[in-house]
Amino acid sequence: MEDVGPLAYPPADASATGPRSHGSGTERRDAVLDHLSSRGTAEAVRLLRELHKEWPDVSIVQRLMHEAQRTYREHSWGRPSAAELRALVQDPRRRLIKDGADLLDLVVSLLKKIQRDLTQGTLPATIFWNETELETLPGGKKSKQRLRFPKDENLISDYLAYSLRQSLAQSGILIDREVQINRNSKGAGDRIDLLLQAPAQADPAHAPRLPDAPLAQAAIEVKGNWHPHLKTAMENQLVDDYLPTLNTRHGLYLIAYFPNDQWTAAERKPPAAGQTPQALGETYNIQADQLSQTRDLDVRAFVLDRTARRPAQRNT
Incomplete structure (x- = not known):
């Protein structure tokens, strides 16, 4: 750092990307940074x-940092061994986890399975709703009108953690709930809804692991579709806060969808009428793609539809 630092002081216009002035330290500085980025090692990325x-705000430093990270990822990819390939062929349920991207692929496939169970299987989506059929009307009169509103995000995250643990038993993948980060002087801090960690690493002979990143990691932020910060939390919480703190590029923004027309209690403000899981998916997949491209991350969105299935006509 001491060797690079003196060459890296930003020019007067820190964001300038035009022609470089000759005969100044800027050209020498940029040549050193270019060389550092091209190495693509863990130490280069750290520096x-x-x-x-x-x-x-120095655009060349940000650009070269992203290039070094891409080069490092290319070098750190480890070719599966013959034993790993045999195990994959013998058991299609096995997945090879080499990095956070593989971990996210696995989580998304498991979430799709959970969705199929909710939509077509034996798991009723009503377990995610609070329901009662008893209401006291003005004057003390009782009514059998059904009242329904979603369970809170913590209970939704608890279920997801339980379900993922069941699916990933014996895999060595750790799934933690409410992991505290960014503690302040009073001991309080932010809490990540779900953190997944897998014992994957690069081949140390070709690309040593990045400092403070011994595991493949993926953070999951869960939001109900009623949340007042639904539109901004992917960037403000997941991307700006959780991923940098964990030193990982991989995050999933999971939206629990509860339809407005099945929401009959006033305990929580319902989402806007006309909102659909398809529209939510399109909107937040676009947002995730944009953040992934501009921040050099792997951010994805997933909408889990908690629509309660309608009872058969004979049961109504």
Whole structure:
């Protein structure tokens, strides 16, 4: 860092990307940074990250940091061994986890299975709703009108953690709930809804692991479709806060969808009428793609539809 630092002071116009002035230290600085980025090693990524933290508005530092990260990921990919390939062929349920992207692929496939169970299987979506058929009307009169509103996000996250653990038993993948990060002086801090960690690593002979990143990691942020910060939390919480703190690029923004027309109690403000899981998926997949491209991340969105199935006509 001491060798690179003196060459990395930003020019007067820190965001300038035009022709470089000859005969100044800028050209030499940029040549050193270009060389550092092209190495694509864990140490190069670490140094460029530190420089980016010191000068976040210097466009060349940010660009070269992203290039170094891409080069590092290319070098750190480990070819499956013959034993791993045999195990995959013998048991199609097995998945090879080499990094956070593989971990997210696995989680999304399991979430799709949970969705099929909710939509077509034996698991009723009503377990995610609070329901009662007894209401006291003005004057003390009783009514059998059904009242329904969703369970809170913590209970939804608890179920997802339980379900994923059941599916991933014996896999060595850790699933933690309410992991606390960014603690303040009073001991309080932010809490990640779900954190997945897999014992995957790069081949140390070709690309040592990044500092402080011993595991493949993926963070999941869960939001109900009624949440007042639904539109901004993917960026403000997941991307700006959780992923940098965990030193990982991989995150999933999971939206629990509860339809407005099945919401009959006033305990929680329902979402806007006309909202559909398809529209939510399109909107937040676009947002995830944009954040992934601009921040050099792997961010995805998933909508879990909690629509309660209608009872058969003979049962109504």
